[in-house]
Amino acid sequence: xxxxxxxxxxxxxxxxxxxxxxxxxxxxxxxxxxxxxxxxxxxxxxxxxxxxxxxxxxxxxxxxxxxxx
Numbered sequence: 001x002x003x004x005x006x007x008x009x010x011x012x013x014x015x016x017x018x019x020x021x022x023x024x025x026x027x028x029x030x031x032x033x034x035x036x037x038x039x040x041x042x043x044x045x046x047x048x049x050x051x052x053x054x055x056x057x058x059x060x061x062x063x064x065x066x067x068x069x
Contacts, residue, residue: 008014017024041050
């Protein structure tokens with residue numbers, strides 16, 4: 001993470017975040033709420049469901065990134 005952060009800091013990639021503060025806040029809040037809800041589900045939903053669900057979500061995300069133009 002540190003290498004990636006350093007690399008993108010040098011080429012001004014993070015300047016986009018400064019121009020899109022509302023987007024950044026919405027994404028951060030969504031991550032916080034999602035983490036909280038996911039933590040609560042760990043005690044309720046069995047791992048045999050959560051792990052395959054996570055795998056499907058990651059696969060869909062990877063496909064979307066791969067097909068992005």
